[in-house]
Each structure stands twice: as structure tokens, then as C-alpha cells.
Amino acid sequence: MASLAPSPDAPNPALDAQAAILARPATEERRMADAIRALAIDAVEKAKSGHPGMPMGMADVATVLFTRFLKFDASDPRWPDRDRFVLSAGHGSMLLYALLHLTGHAGMGIEELQRFRQLHSPAAGHPEYGEHPGIETTTGPLGQGLANAVGMALAERILAARFGKSLVDHRTWVIAGDGCMQEGISHEAASLAGHLQLEKLCVLYDDNSVTIDGGTDLSFTDDTLKRFQAYGWAVRRVDGHDAAAVEAALAWAMRSRRPVLLACRTIIGFSAPTKAGTAGSHGSPLGPNEAAAAKSALGWNYPPFEVPDGIRARWEEAGRRGAGTRRAWLKRLAKHPMQAEFERAVAGRLPEAWHEPLAELRQKHAVDRPKLATRVASQKALEALVPAVPEMIGGSADLTGSNNTNVKGVPSIARGNFAGRYVHYGVREHGMAAAMNGMALHGGIIPYSGTFLVFADYMRPAIRLAALMRQRVIHVLTHDSIGLGEDGPTHQPVETLASLRAIPNLVVFRPGDAMETAECWELAVKRADGPTVLALSRQNLAAFRSDAGENRCARGGYVVEEASGPRRATLIATGSEVGTALAARAALEAEGIPVAVVSLPSWELFAAQDASYQAQVLGEALRVGIEAAIPFGWERWLGPEGLFVGMHGFGASAPAEDLFRHFGITAEAVANAVKKRLG
């Protein structure tokens, strides 16, 4: 990245402030913080890329946090009752790696830091969940970490309400910068946290007045403290280079009855002789001269990657600080009446008989063949699942009545009452999805929630991260096509299915009737290693399944109706268009044209089947894709000669039946297209 290093003669007021701070006697704490700085400088220099400024600026604050407040035990970074630490300003990854290293976490030795930003190093460019157990979440896209933390803090409250304080009693700490604060997602998340008064959430705001472009006076001059106060947060400002002041502020934060924003005034790139306080230290190596001068300004006279034994010992001691607390917790857990249930939920294992009520529902569907909108069928599935799976926590972004995500009798979560199981997220899709990621990452919770499918775009950055982190997060996205009717093109997804199918590790389901909806729900809940989208209809759909044995959606696609003779065509449809395909089949069969119908509720699962199954389902005859969406991606299933009946642009405002006719997505249109092609 090109640097915006200050020209040598530009005045830099931060340097005076820095000089004053450096003139203070170097306490042991300062030396410990300097170890972080030195490691950050060295790793970035060695990698010839990275972001030294933020770790150098926040080293003092992080030192106070990790040595005096953060509840953790380096010997078990997955201890369920640990405090969560989220580096929302993910570009400052070396801060986190240095802390993990210094506190004695296995798997983050000095060799790893030396391989910062190299392929297969756990010290990746940005913190990647799964690369090291001490990394609580993947960050880098700004604002996400803060919203994840809101989800974690909410998860803590929910689990504490369920299992009691003796098992669940921890805090969530976040380091976030100006960038996170500018992103809209921080508004959504902070407003929700303030509303719910998540008092064990503390955001350490790296208030350094610098972003990539330069000073925040270029674009960001609102009063962030007042803003957070308006959300109902407790706020305070502190000198981020004064360890005693930071300690007092954190002690105050621990007593707060509201979420806390602590604005830590810091100097980005602290100790760098010319680049401190400037964007020049944000995202590129300091360069050998500046790096050497920074270290000497700190009085740090050790070779690269070397930390003197005394300082290392103090840090390792900090890493063991929580060991006693953890042992005491283990004892409590061993005696706790809910031990097994706690361990099960936290491990992400489903309850023994979780799917039985769902199996019953499927039996019932097979007999009743109800004609339901799949969003309503989804609600029926939830009625079976939610009581059976206590870790499922639902919600909606202000569309509960439309998404049908609530279950009768299941109470909502509210400030002071976290025994509920349903979150009113407000019209905050992005904050919601990122908080759900945080809840899943926290463990012990399977979050599901809803909005309209078309608004998946608003939460897409968070969906991507759930996929990247392989988290079990379930999105109930209703009103999945022009079938929603009058609300018109702004509300009618046409490209949304394709755009979701493009995301790796995301499973997208579009069930076609109540039975398929129940099956897809079963698969979504079972899918422990990634997020799921359920695309559901607003309009009623006739049932086409009366078999409740095998979960047929598990293969992603299957033959719903075989042709009465050798196939002349295979109609391949998803969701509401399976019914269209079946009607077209009936018309064609009546004319003596044998046609099969394939339902393809999940491309991802179908793509994972072996080639012979795929070939058998798709057949050799003419293939016709039917989906009330654009054809993007369908060539994969239809081949070069295939036909597609669907959308070719945005929708329109009118009753649904009018629209299906207007856009030519009808059984008649399908039958005609087939006949025309077959000649």
C-alpha cells in the first residue's frame, strides 16, 4: 500500500505529546507494552507488509487489559467461561498475535511471529478464526468485530440466564478504531447493545484521530462519546498511554450497569520518531531506520524478535493469572446439575432426541399434504424444533409477522430478561447477522433469524464471514421471488439466489413445499460447520410430497416425479416453481410426452453428490430449468442445449398471479417451451 508518510517539514503535534509520554519514567508495565510494540515492528518489517501503527498505539491499553482484567488462562484458550477479546480493528493483528505469544499460548511461538503473513502461518495478515484457538473471530472488514462482540455479550447473558452465574459469568472486550465507528454496522450493533443494556460489554476505542486517509478531520468529526451515550452506553475518555488511568477506567467499566465505551486517546505508531501520529504508520512497514529509531526511543535495545527474560516472565505470569479461577470453575462444573447439558450445548452437539418432533411433523405433512407458504411451513418446523433444541435463539430484523420466525409461547429477550429465546433485532439486518456470528462463535447457541430475501444484500458482509469462519448461523429469508407480489421490484429478489450461491461454504435451500421445508430445516440445524440460508415463499404452495421417510433434500436434488416412459424432458425446479413444473408435467404427459420433474432445493448439496447420482437425476433428455430468478449459474445443470424459464431482469408491482403470467413463469409457458423445442 502506498504510504502517506508526512513530508519531513510538515508539523506533527503528536510528536510533542509523544516526547512527553516517553519522558515519563518507564514502568514495568511500559516495558511489557514495549514488548508488544517491538514484536509488531519486527514482524511487519520482516514480512515487509502489515500494520504496525495500531499495535504500537494500543499496546499500553492492551497490556493493562491482559495483565489485570481479562479473564483467561493461556493453557486453555477454549475455556468456556473465559472473557472474550475481539480485535475489531483487525488490521492491527500483530497486537493480538503478540499478546497470544507473550502470554504463553501454545501454537504462537516466536517462529510463528517470524512467519507473520506467510502462507500457512497462524499469524495471518488479519486474525483468522480457526488459525489459532486464541482467535475468537475473523476480523478485518471493519465494524464486524464490534457487532460480533455484541452477539457474544448477548450470548453470555442468555447462557447465564440458562445455566446460572456459577457457570457463565464473563465479559466481552473489544478494541475498535475510528474505522469501525464510522461503519454503519457499529450503529446498528451499538444501538442494540444499548437497548439490551449488555453491561458486560466493553469497547476500548482506539481514539487516535487517524485513519488511512489521514486525520479524522477529513471526514469524521462527530462526537463519538455523545453518540454512544445516546445509545444508552456509559462513556469515558482516558489517556491510552497512562496505564494507571487506563486501569482506573477499566475498574470503572467493570462496575458499569451499561455497556461501556472507553475512548482511549492514543498516538498511532507510538514511538516512531516521524511517523507517529500519522497515517504513515497505519499500514506499511516503518522501514529499517524508523523502526530502529522507534525502538531506541523506547529504550528497547534487543535484537529483532527477542524479548528479555524478565519481561517475558511477567507476561507469562499474566497468562497464568486465570488458572486458579479456571480450576475453581471446573470444580463447579463437575458438581453442577446441568453439567452434561452445558457441555453438550457448548460443544455444539444437538440434544439426543432433537429431531423427533420434526420427524412427527414430517409424518403429519405426508398425510395432510398441507398447502402452505414455505415461510409458514418454516414456522411449523420451528414449532417442532425450538422446544426440542434449547440452544436455538430466534429473531427477526423487524419482520417477525412476515418471516414467521417466532414460535407461540416462546418469550422475547428484553433488557434484564435474558431467559427469552427471541430477539427483536430492529431494522438492522447487518448488525443482526454479525451479532448472530458472534453468538455462534461464543458457543452454546444456534442463532437463527429472518428478514426478506432481498435484504440479504444488507447483511452480506456478515454472511460471508460466517461462511469463512464456518459458523452454524441460520438465515430465514422469506418473500423469495416475484411471488411476493405488490411490494414490487425493490422487494423482489431476482439475482439474490445466484449471489448467495456464489459464496463458498454457504448452503442455500429453496424448499418447494411443507415437507421439503421441514427437511431443509433439519439439515440446517444439523449443519455444524457452516451457515445456511432458507429462501422461503410468501405465497401458498401445494404439497407434492407424501413420503416422510428419507430426508430427500439431503441429496440436494432428486426426482420428484419420474416420467411415465423414456424421458423426453426433465424439468428442474426449486421452491415455488416445483409446483409449476409438476403442473407442466401433467399437461405434457396428458399429451403423451413423458417428462420427469426434479426438485433442486440445494445446489451445494447436489453438487456434492457423486457423478452417477447427478447424471441419473438430471437425465439425458432435454433439461429445463425453472426458477423465478435470473438464469445465472443454471447452465451448470442445464447444459448448452437446456431451456430456462425464469426472470431476465427486475420484477414489477402487481398481484403475484399477474406477475407470474406477465413474466411467463407458468406451467403453460413451460409446457409450450418444451413442446416447441421437441418439435
Place this chain on the structure above:
Amino acid sequence: MSVDPRRLAHAIRFLAMDACERVGEGHPGTPLGAADIATALFTRHLKFNPADPLWFDRDRFVLSAGHGSMLLYALLHLTGYASMPIEAIRSFRELGSACEGHPEYCPAHGIEATTGPLGQGVANAAGMAVAEAFLAAQLGPGIVDHRSYAILGDGCLQEGVAQEVTSLAGHLRLGKLCWLWDDNHMTDDGAIGIAQSEDLPARFRAAHWQVLEVDGHDIDAVDAALSLARRDPRPSLIACRTVIGRGLPGVEGTRAAHSGKLTRALTDAARRALDWPHPAFEIPAEIAAAWREAGRRSLPDYDAWRGRVAALPVEKRRLLDRLREGRLPAGWADGLRAYAGRAAAEGLTQHGWKTCGELVDLAAAAIPEMLAGAPDLEAATQHKRRLHAFTAKDRAGRYLHYGVREHAMGSMLNGIAAHGGVVPSGVTYLVFSDYERPAFRMAAMMGLPVLFAFTHDSIGIGRNGPTHQPVEYLASLRAIPNLLVFRPADAVEAAECWELAIGHRGGPSCLIFARQPQMAVRREAGENRSARGAYVIAEAEGGPRAATILATGTEVALALQARALLAAEGLSVAVVSMPCWELFEQQPRDYRAAVLGEAPRIGVEAAVRLGWDRWIGAEGPFIGMSGFGASGAEEDLWRHFGITAEAVAAAVRARVAGPA
């Protein structure tokens, strides 16, 4: 005005009620609740002329709470827009009606923006205020001096994009921006208290807004607040405390008012309660007349403005006409073409972001109405160059520092374009385009000529890792209808694509560049070959095509290297560069067939395969990504993920050797 203004507001209420009742659908809550606010605005403040909806110096009004569309339709009908006769109101939400479920952009009919997705409209309005300030600096306040208003609900204010815009608008002191908040404490799920408990006025004050709090059913109070807003140099938020569905007995103030079904019994009760004995869709003459008069209120301003325009010096007049018609200046593409020529002659190989920046620089030099910007990635994208910043003090600046606010940028670019007279562009990393994606869809639906540029387009960004490496983005952008997605291979194609994008006035474009150097692959310029979307950049030599390699962006160079490797083995392979799929799809079948050829096809793109089967067939080999990227040195990543010339050559060999 002799008619009681409350009766004017009732006219809106009953049109909205009657329309919703008739169709059995829709959202009556907002039009009923905000009728008094809108009456104050439209009868006393808004500068507009229904006889000339496109009047360049009109105030802009955006209904950000787009679900309340009947509010807008009623206003347009009552104030005398010819395109909004009572029949249109009667056919609310029917196929082909001008009264669609949500307002769909049609400035000629008084609809300034498509709204519905919450938060977009307020951002559009802020973009319009930027455009106004920018044009006023260019054309003078006698020609451009108007305000931008939005009516919004709680939902808009819960959305993150609104906070981004709030922060930026306060910073920029967009004093002619005024948001009228329908403060009804109610959203779809119910009373606001179930999801929100913030002190909203305090938050706006923290962002340097003027905040006025009034009774939203007191037309004089709203009027007075609007007057205060006009006099304050800060943007204004008028918090209008209202009752949702005001006028529906038993329903007003409840959740059911938001979008509950209206029955005849209910509308009858409302008629009695509000003393409105008139039949459905009928407005009494004196009220209709008063509304028409309101629609003519700005005529003196209008005539005076026309007089000032007529008196403009010829050059200024030409400029104004050009800007309001959205025409580009003569010769605007010359610099880009010359650049293509130079790049071809030199064989220019350089970082993608640098090329993009140079082209924006050239375009901006030729197009004085171009307004560029980025969300805090100036250093990494280098698009500012000779431009200086648009700030609170300098409205002539042509580079907007959006801060780390991608969504606000995208939606404001839409507002700038919808305003007209300005050519807006914004650049960020491709991976963060997801943050602004809702805006792309709106631009595409509205057909707005917005230039969305992106750099850092693949694993080629290297060490920043998977959070920063797009893999699914090309597919997800290509999926959006009416959006051109360009991914040029080198500097020559880059210049061609920028020319095509700027010249495309009927919709938005995405222009996508690498972080790493883009190798020169075109050594000739002249004809804009990218205009056909895809073309044969290197034909098979020494025999008929044994295979055709299709590639985009930086992977075209890989394909050419593979071609050379294969040529050495005696295999004749053609390479097709595909900078824009959408344009290629528009070409005649014969052309497409000739380009794609009959030989086996292989696709190369450092992204997921979705969509490629269209060109290479389901069995065609594809060299690209099958999942997320990783953090590491760029060279290591290409090898690790097997996207190399050798891998391409091997895939061709295998494919040519036997059936897939």
C-alpha cells in the same frame, strides 16, 4: 389560504385509505401519520412545479419511508402532476399502474428516487444535497439554489447506512438537507421500545445537526420548524412526533396501522371521525383547488429562474443545458483514447489501481462535472491526484472523502446521479463492495449512470488474506440485472472500459482492477475492442484451434503465457479476453459463436466458477478458485491455488487429449 390546512392533510389520508382499501394491500400507516408533515412541506416550503417536474432548480423530495408510497402519489395527484390522475391512484399496486407498491424512480413524474429498502432514500437525499452544493459552486446560486428533503421513519434511522450519512452530512455541513422524521414510535414488529431505546436527537446533535422537535400533527409547528431549518447552516432533523395511521379509529397508534388490511368499515369510521363525508377517491372542489394552488406556489420563483437562465452568458447557458441534459462535454474521451494508444505503444505494465487512478484523473480533467471519491482508501487507490477535496468550506472540490462508509458512499452516489448534472464515481476495494451492494441494486433498477470502481480484485492482493480477497464477487455482481461489470486485462482495455462505462448513460457500471501489476497484453489500440464485451485477443496460429482459453483481467496474461507454452508443443490455441460479459451477451449470435469457437473451451479467472458454465459448458475445465483465499505472499498464493500458466496449459492438454 382559506381552507383549513388540516382538511388538506385529510385529502391525503383519504386517497391513501381508499387506495389501500380498494386493493386490499399496502401501508396506510405512514401516509396517514405523516399527512400533516407533508402538507406543511408541500403547501408552504417545497419549491416545485408540477407543470415542469424536471425543473433543474426544484427542491428534491425523497420519500425514504418508501412503504408509505401512497403519501407521495397523493401529493403528486393533488398538486397537479399530469402523470398522476385519479385513475392511477385507483389502480394502486396493479400491473402497469404509475402507483406501484413502492415509488419507482421517474423524475419526469415527480418521483425522485426508488425507495423501499430502508435507509436508501435518506442517503439519496444527502447525495442530492452534495450535488446541489457542487453545482451551485459551478453555476452560481442564481441558477442552482435548492434544498433536499426526505421523509423517513424509525426504520430508516435504525439502518446503519443512515448513521453513516448522518455523520458525513453533519461533517460536510449540508445545510440544505432536511430530514423530516415521522417519529411515530412504531415499526413493523410493534412499538419501538421492543428494539430501540436511544436518544435519537442527541445522536444527531453529536453529529452537528440542528435538531427540532415538534408535534407532527401541528401543521403550523412543522411549518415553523421548516423555516428554522432553512435558516440554519447545519443539516436539520425535524423530529415530528406523530401517531401512525392517524385518523383510523381504533387502529391509529397501533402496529396494525403499519400495513394492516383496511376494511370498508374502518374507512367509514375514519370518514365519520374526521368529518369527511365525501365518496371514495373524491376530493371536494375547494380542497382540490387549494392543493392545485399549492402546486402553483413556486411559479414566481420558476419564472424568475427562467429569466436568470435566459440572461446567462452563452457559455454558461450551454454548460447548464449540457449538465441538465446529462450530456458529456465534447471530446471527453480523447484523453482516454490517447492513453490507450500510449499504453499500447509502450506495453504499459503497472499496478491495476494505478491505471484506474490515472484514467479517473484523465476523465476528471475532461469532465468538469465528475465528482470522485473513496471511503478512506485514498492512499491505496490513488484516485485523488489533481483533484482537491469537496468540504464544508470548498464546494468546488471534486473528491469526496467519504470516510470508512462504503454504504453511504454507494447510496449517495445514487443520489448524486439522480439529482443530475454530476458524473459521480467512487472507488474502494472490491471485497468491500458487499458493504455497498444494496446501492448497486438500486442504481441498476433506477438506471442511474454511476461509476463504481474497485481495486484489489483477487488473491493477487496477497498477505491481507481471505477477508480481503474477493472470490465470489465477480459472480455476484454479474448477477445483478442492468449492471455492466468490467474487468479489463491491461491498461489498454482499462482505458477502453472506462470510456464505455462513462459513455453508458442508462445504468451503472462496475470497473474492477487488480492490486498487482496488470501485464500489457494489448499492443494495439484504436478500435475499442472491449466494446464487444469479449474478443479474440490471440488467434490460434499454425493450425485450426485446438482449444480456446477464455479469461478476464489479470488472468488474460496467464492465458497468453499458457498459449505460448502450448504453441511450443505444437498445440494451436486461441485466447479470448472477456472484459464485460454483459456487452458480449448483447452481440449478434454469429459474432459470439466466432469468438467462442468450436474447439474445447477452458475458463480462467481467479474467482469462483459460478456463471462460467455458460461459456465453457458444464464439463469445461475451469482454472480459478473453489473456496476462500489465504494469507501469504502473492506468488505463493497463485501457486497454492493452482492458478498459473502451467496449470492452464495442463488443463488444455488434458482436455484436448480426451473428452472431459
